[in-house]
Structures are given as C-alpha cells and as structure tokens.
Amino acid sequence: MKFILSGGHSGIGLELSKKLLREGHQLGLILRHEGRQAAAVEALGTTEGVDFFYADLSKRSELAKVAEEIQGKWDRVDGLFNNAGLLAEKATYSEQGNEMQFEVNALPPYFLAQALRPLLDRAERAFVVNTATSGLHRQKALDVAELKRPKKFVKLMGSYLNSKFALVLLMNHLAAEWPEVRVVNVDPGPNKTKMTSGSGMPFWLVPIRNLFFAKPTAGAGKIYDAAFQPAFQDQTGIYITGGQVKAIKVRLSEAELVAMLR
Numbered sequence: 001m002k003f004i005l006s007g008g009h010s011g012i013g014l015e016l017s018k019k020l021l022r023e024g025h026q027l028g029l030i031l032r033h034e035g036r037q038a039a040a041v042e043a044l045g046t047t048e049g050v051d052f053f054y055a056d057l058s059k060r061s062e063l064a065k066v067a068e069e070i071q072g073k074w075d076r077v078d079g080l081f082n083n084a085g086l087l088a089e090k091a092t093y094s095e096q097g098n099e100m101q102f103e104v105n106a107l108p109p110y111f112l113a114q115a116l117r118p119l120l121d122r123a124e125r126a127f128v129v130n131t132a133t134s135g136l137h138r139q140k141a142l143d144v145a146e147l148k149r150p151k152k153f154v155k156l157m158g159s160y161l162n163s164k165f166a167l168v169l170l171m172n173h174l175a176a177e178w179p180e181v182r183v184v185n186v187d188p189g190p191n192k193t194k195m196t197s198g199s200g201m202p203f204w205l206v207p208i209r210n211l212f213f214a215k216p217t218a219g220a221g222k223i224y225d226a227a228f229q230p231a232f233q234d235q236t237g238i239y240i241t242g243g244q245v246k247a248i249k250v251r252l253s254e255a256e257l258v259a260m261l262r
C-alpha cells in the first residue's frame with residue numbers, strides 16, 4: 001500500500017516508517033527540507049520503497065507545493081499519517097501570523113488531507129491518522145483567539161495542548177463531511193524522543209521522562225494500531241488514548257473554523 005507520512009526521520013515517525021517499510025509498503029516521507037534526507041536515509045537504512053518530499057509545514061506556500069508534487073508523482077494514497085509536530089519553549093509566530101505550535105501541529109494535517117483528497121479518494125478505503133496527545137477528552141472548550149496568539153505562554157499544557165485539541169476538532173470536522181475516508185486521532189503516549197528531550201519540556205517533567213517515558217517504538221505501535229487494528233476500522237472522527245476510544249464532545253462551529261483557517 002502507499003502511505004504519506006510527515007516527520008518520518010526521527011522519533012515516533014521514524015519507528016513507524018521502519019515498520020511500514022519492513023511490511024513492504026511504499027512510503028512518501030515529507031521532510032522539512034532536503035538537508036534532512038541524508039539523516040533520514042541513514043536512520044531508515046534504505047531508500048528502497050521511499051519517495052522523499054520536502055516542506056516546512058509552517059509555511060502555507062510549501063504545503064501547497066508539496067501536495068502538488070505528491071499528486072504529480074503518485075496516483076493514489078491509501079493512508080496519510082500526519083505525525084510531524086512541535087513542542088516549543090516560547091511563543092514564536094509563523095509567516096501567517098499564528099502561534100507556531102498551532103501552525104505546525106493543527107493546520108497542516110487539515111490542509112494536506114484536503115489537498116490530497118483526490119488521491120485519498122482513489123484508494124479503496126483510505127485513512128488519515130493524526131498524532132494527537134494525551135488528555136484531549138478532558139478539554140471542554142477551544143478559545144480560537146488564544147490559540148492563534150496566546151496572552152501568556154505556558155509550556156506543554158498551554159499552547160501545545162491547545163494546538164493538539166485544535167487538530168482533533170479540525171480533523172473531526174473534516175471527518176463529518178468526508179465519510180468515504182476514515183479519520184483517526186491517536187495519542188502515542190509518552191515517548192523518549194528529540195521532542196521530549198528538548199527545551200519545550202517543563203523542568204518538572206524531565207525526571208519523569210527519564211524514568212518512565214517509553215521508547216518511540218511504543219508510540220509508533222499505537223499509531224500503527226490506530227490505522228490497522230480491526231476494532232477501529234468502522235469508526236471515523238475518533239480519538240484513541242491508552243488504546244481506547246474516548247469521546248470528544250466539543251464540535252467546531254463554522255465561525256470557529258473560519259477564524260482558525262484565516
């Protein structure tokens with residue numbers, strides 16, 4: 001089968017890519033830029049079955065371009081894994097003027113899925129699997145203005161958590177109007193990766209990460225299960241955490257959608 005995966009040269013995405021390649025699938029990896037390719041090839045140990053595409057996902061123009069390139073090269077996509085993500089140490093802003101975690105974590109999955117829709121629609125029953133985070137079923141509401149430009153930046157539990165909640169709400173909105181494709185949001189659980197070793201982690205969580213966070217193969221396994229486990233095959237617009245589907249009751253209004261995408 002043919003899968004597109006973002007952020008596949010490190011952490012959870014790398015382990016998922018290795019697993020999919022071992023099973024003989026064809027992969028289209030979206031890397032930030034061409035300079036990442038050597039590291040990706042070394043980490044994967046092969047280029048067989050892999051096409052490389054490049055886009056800084058925070059830039060709307062590069063997103064549109066990469067989607068065009070994929071459409072020029074591939075005739076069909078059986079699954080899109082939106083896995084790339086950012087955990088930031090301070091507020092920075094994208095070219096479009098949005099807080100960077102919102103720009104990278106929430107918007108590209110939605111835009112990529114839409115742009116690749118003709119290829120996903122050509123598969124027998126395609127899926128879009130999005131890497132979310134823990135605790136999103138406990139979120140009660142989304143403040144779009146705060147999401148785009150936070151008044152006070154809080155590491156991890158502030159803009160990052162909000163951006164992942166926004167991701168799930170956006171993708172569930174898409175799921176409701178696109179029943180032909182299965183949309184699944186999945187929490188990979190806590191994993192020791194570049195992201196959780198970086199300066200975006202709150203200091204109090206570092207000892208816990210060192211002691212208890214799993215290897216990224218664990219997170220990759222959870223994403224893989226979300227895509228392929230028979231129990232999830234008939235469901236769309238779902239959020240899986242701890243291996244179970246948990247209800248997200250918040251729905252995006254059209255006004256909120258427009259405000260988010262503006």
Ligand SMILES: NC(=O)c1ccc[n+]([C@@H]2O[C@H](COP(=O)([O-])OP(=O)(O)OC[C@H]3O[C@@H](n4cnc5c(N)ncnc54)[C@H](OP(=O)(O)O)[C@@H]3O)[C@@H](O)[C@H]2O)c1
Nearest residue numbers: 007010011012032056057058083084085190191193194195
């Ligand atoms: N690790 C955890 O405990 C945990 C828990 C919950 C959710 N997650 C989610 O899991 C996913 C994978 O993260 P990870 O833990 O495996 O960390 P990671 O190794 O840092 O992977 C993140 C990937 O996203 C890519 N990326 C970030 N910003 C990008 C941009 N603007 N354009 C293109 N690519 C970009 C990174 O590429 P570069 O190397 O070029 O930056 C990297 O390949 C993320 O969505 C994360 O939010 C992780």
